[in-house]
Amino acid sequence: MRLYSFCVYLFLYIPIGVIALFSFNAGRHASQLQGFSTQWYGKALNNPFVMDALETSLIVALVSASFAAVFGTMAAVGLQGIRGPVRNAFDGLIYVAIMIPGIVIGIATLIALVTVFDLLNPILAAIWPDGATPLKLGMGMGSLIAAHTMFTMALVVIIVRARLSGMDRALTEASSDLYATPFGTFWQVTLPMIFPAILAGFLLSFTFSFDDFIIAFFVAGSETTLPIYVFSSIRRGVTPEINAIGTMVLAISLILLIAAQILLRRGDKK
């Protein structure tokens, strides 16, 4: 049994290890080890396409995770005081957001936004002041952030709500008995208690957005995120440079995940 489990761990970690190992390979050939070198990291970090894609990915992940954390927390707090059809509808939407395959979310967002933009752009052009180039709506950073926020917000609602339901109600009651305003109670009692969950939700959202390929593939327009760049490079063949990028991407997600885990656990203990 112990041996079996050990083998499963090998199965889980050997592929990741191989990628990391070969990213430090000195040779040009992707499959022959020829000594240690960090040259492929240098190549990757000096490649303007990689750096552009990385920048796009980081901006999208940061902005969408922030929106998700703020609006998701607000919704989780608001849902606490609501019963009946509105709450059921909201719960239903959260489950739909999590259950529907990412690919369907991607195509649905693509065709809906393109259709809406096609309707709005002539109107914008008509009402725009003469002389100035009218604003033209299109797919890009905005649609990427909007789509990622939708999904990760659902994630934050679930995480924060789990924390809220584990909270001792006597604390908020005590606070209002002591004449704290609702906002004061939230700011001084509720928020400090749910903060680790919010931060963990933010980190998971960031990781999701940073790693997402399939939704971005449809809604990114002419923008390129890092996963899109990696996907199109893989199609052209396996290179040591992709091993280096892959190792960096894995390292970033690992660091964020460990941080999120520590936060969630610390929150549970208090």
Place this chain on the structure above:
Amino acid sequence: MTQRTRNWLLLAPAGTWLFVMLVLPLTVVLIFSFGERAPSGGVVLSFSLEQYANLPARWAAFKNTMVLAPAGTVAALVIAYPLAYFLAVRADPKWKTVLLVLVIVPFWTSILIRSYAWIFLLGGRGIPELVEWVGFAKPRLINTPFAVLVGIIYGYLPLMVFPIFVSLDRLDKRLLEASSDLGGTPIRTFLQVTLPLSIPGVATGCLLVFILLMGEFLIPALLGGGKVFFVGNALVDLFLQSRNWAFGSAVAATLVFIMLVSVTLYMRLIGRMGTQREDLSLM
């Protein structure tokens, strides 16, 4: 400001966002699936079932998905169960959390990079070369259903282990002792006590993996090399290459429909097994 208004204000941003970015797009897909393809590439709205009548044109994608998604789910279950059992029942409590986290962590890292790793391992100069070196004929692994299955198991194993672990971990260990005190052999204890009590975890794990597999695109795209393709790959082709939105919407709507039906049937089945077990325990 009343409490009611405050709650509504708190829900407003998330609610609006979900409506605009989820409800609206899914409705558009449903409406377009009844439309017709416009000569310019867009969709002419109408109410025709023509797109749905065309579905057999993508039969192979549906067939592959309906075969490999359940097969991948079962394979992941078979590999995950013993590990979950080990972690919950046998592992040293000191190391339990660390070992569990080690299983879950890969799931949250890029599936793209993890699938790419298998291109590397299954490709001509990876495992096949190793097999040749040992003395067997060099096998062809990449771009086969086997490669896709390996990718699926690798990608979704963590998601299967976690719920099974949770259900086994909650299991009252005194039940196992009681069973062996009453003369039950280890195998009998497992089959009559452990296994039935872990069914909820098995059901959750299978459900999660199956749902994600139904919409899979990356693993078949990278490891199936265009030969083993899923509905997800057909969708990418229809929306990004041939730009047939009406037909693509019908395929997407059908995929979601099949998913909902299989999940409902599955839940019913599990629910029935659950009640049967309760009857037995009452006797």
